[in-house]
Amino acid sequence: xxxxxxxxxxxxxxxxxxxxxxxxxxxxxxxxxxxxxxxxxxxxxxxxxxxxxxxxxxxxxxxxxxxxxxxxxxxxxxxxxxxxxxxxxxxxxxxxxxxxxxxxxxxxxxxxxxxxxxxxxxxxxxxxxxxxxxxxxxxxxxxxxxxxxxxxxxxxxxxxxxxxxxxxxxxxxxxxxxxxxxxxxxxxxxxxxxxxxxxxxxxxxxxxxxxxxxxxxxxxxxxxxxxxxxxxxxxxxxxxxxxxxxxxxxxxxxxxxxxxxxxxxxxxxxxxxxxxxxxxxxxxxxxx
Numbered sequence: 254x255x256x257x258x259x260x261x262x263x264x265x266x267x268x269x270x271x272x273x274x275x276x277x278x279x280x281x282x283x284x285x286x287x288x289x290x291x292x293x294x295x296x297x298x299x300x301x302x303x304x305x306x307x308x309x310x311x312x313x314x315x316x317x318x319x320x321x322x323x324x325x326x327x328x329x330x331x332x333x334x335x336x337x338x339x340x341x342x343x344x345x346x347x348x349x350x351x352x353x354x355x356x357x358x359x360x361x362x363x364x365x366x367x368x369x370x371x372x373x374x375x376x377x378x379x380x381x382x383x384x385x386x387x388x389x390x391x392x393x394x395x396x397x398x399x400x401x402x403x404x405x406x407x408x409x410x411x412x413x414x415x416x417x418x419x420x421x422x423x424x425x426x427x428x429x430x431x432x433x434x435x436x437x438x439x440x441x442x443x444x445x446x447x448x449x450x451x452x453x454x455x456x457x458x459x460x461x462x463x464x465x466x467x468x469x470x471x472x473x474x475x476x477x478x479x480x481x482x483x484x485x486x487x488x489x490x491x492x493x494x495x496x497x498x499x500x501x502x503x504x505x506x507x508x509x510x511x512x513x514x515x516x517x518x519x520x521x522x523x524x525x526x527x528x529x530x531x532x533x534x535x536x537x538x539x540x541x
Contacts (some may be wrong), residue, residue: 254487256481256511257287257290257377257378257509257510257511258281258508258509258510258511259282259283259287259288259375259507259508259509259510260282260289260429260483260495260507260508260510261280261281261282261289261290261291261483261485261505261506262280262483262484262505262506263278263279263280263291263293263458263486263503263504263505263506264278264490264503264504264505264530265277265278265293265460265501265502265503265504266486266490266493266494266498266501266502266503267497268462268493268494268498268499268500268501268502269294269497270497270498270499270500271496271500271501272302273300273301273303273305274304274501275295275296275297275303275311275501275519276293276294276295276296276307276308276460276462276501277292277293277294277296277304277307277308277311277312277368277503278291278292278293278294278503278505279291279292279311279312279314279315279419280292280321280505281315281318282507283300283322283446286301286322286327286408287376287377288321288322288374288375288376289374289375289507290314290318290372290373290374290375290389290507291313291372291373291456291458291505291506291507292310292311292315292318292370292371292372293307293311293370293371293388293458293459293460293480293503294306294307294310294311294368294370294388294435294462295302295307295365295368295369295386295387295461295501295503296308296366296367296368297365297368297369297434298363298365298366298367298484299363299365299366300493301362301363301366301499302362302363302365302366303366305356305360305363305366306353306356306363306366306367306435306436307368309349309352309353309356309368309436310349310353310368310370310435310436312347313348313349313403314344314345314370314372314502315354316341316345317341317342317344317345317348318341318342318345318374318534319455321338321341321372327391331377331379331533334376334377334379335376335379335381335447336513338374338376338379338381339381339445341448342372342374342383342445343349343383343443343445346370346385346435346441346443347441348385349370349435350398350435350436350441352396352435353358353366353367353368353435353436354439355507356382357436366436367436368386368420368433368434368435368436369384369385369386369387369388369431369434369435369460369461370383370384370385370386370388370435370443371383371384371385371386371388371389371390371402371458372458373383373390373401373456373458373507375396375450375456375507375509378450378451378511379425379447379448379449379450380447380448380449380450381446381447381448381475382402382445382446382447382448383443383444383445383446384402384405384443384444384481385405385433385434385441385442385443385444385532386404386405386406386431386433386434386435387404387405387406387409387429387431387461387464388402388459388460388461388462388503389404389435389458389459389461390402390454390457390458390471391400391456391472391476392455392457393454393455393457393473393477394452394453394455395452396453397473398469398472398473398476401446401456401470402444403413403444404431405431405432405433405434405444406430406431406432407430407431407432408422408427408430408533409422410432410482412427419468423465423468427434429461432467450509450511451511452511453509453510453511455482455485455506455507455508455509456506456507457472457474457476457485457505457506458503458505459472459502459503459504459505460500460501460502460503460504461500462479462498462499462500462501462502462503463489463490463493463502463503464490464491464498465488465491465493465500466496466497467493467495467496471492474488475489475492476486477490482506482508483506483508485504485506486504486505486506489502489504490502490504
C-alpha cells in the first residue's frame, strides 16, 4: 500500500442571527496511524436543547471512535478491521440516540431536542460515511465534486419524486424540514456507506447553515481554489456569513493524500472514475 497522509481541520460558527450555536463538531487525526474522522451534528429543539443534543451525539461518536484503535483492532487483517469500524460506528450512533432520549426523559425542558449527524471516518484507505438528516458529506478530487450523502428531508423526497428541482428546493418553504434525526425515535435509521480510496481526495462535511447559501458548484469552486486545502473551512464560513448567516455554520475537511493515478472504488461502482461531473472550536461573534 502506498503511504497515506491524513490532515484534518474543522470549525463551527454561530452565524449572524442566532443567539446560540447549536452545532457541534469533533475532528481527529491520529499521530501514529492513518486514522482520521470529522463529526458534525446540527441540533434542534429550542433554547439549549439543540446544543445539548448535538454535543451528546458528537461526544459519543468521538469517545467510541477514539477507543477503536486498540491492540485487538490493530492485530486484525484489513477486511476484519473494516467490519469492526463499521460495527463500531453503527453502535456509536445507537448509543448517541439512546443518550439523547434518556436526557429528554430526565430534563423535560429538552423534550423537543434532537440532532442531525454526519461523520466521515478514514482508516488506511477505507472510507466510511454515516449520516442522519440534512448535514452533508462530499468528496472532491481532480475529477470534480461528488456528494456522498442524500438529505433525509422533505425537499429531497420531493426532488426524488420530480415535484421540485434542486434550484426550487433552495427557496422552498419546507427546505428545513428533515425526515430523520437522532433523539426522536427508539430506532435510529442512519445511512452508512463505505468506499476504498486509492487516490488523493478531499472529504468535506457541513451543516445546512452552509448549504442554505452555497450550492454544489460553489462548494466545488472553493475546494478547487484555495490552498492549503484545509483553510477552505474558513472561506466557507466567511462566505455563508456574508450571504446572511441565518443559521449556525459548521465545516470540516479531511485531506487524504495517496497515489494520484488511481480511482476510488465502491462495490464495483466507482465514484470518482468519471463522475458526472483538534478540538471543538466555536467562533462566536463579539458582543456589540
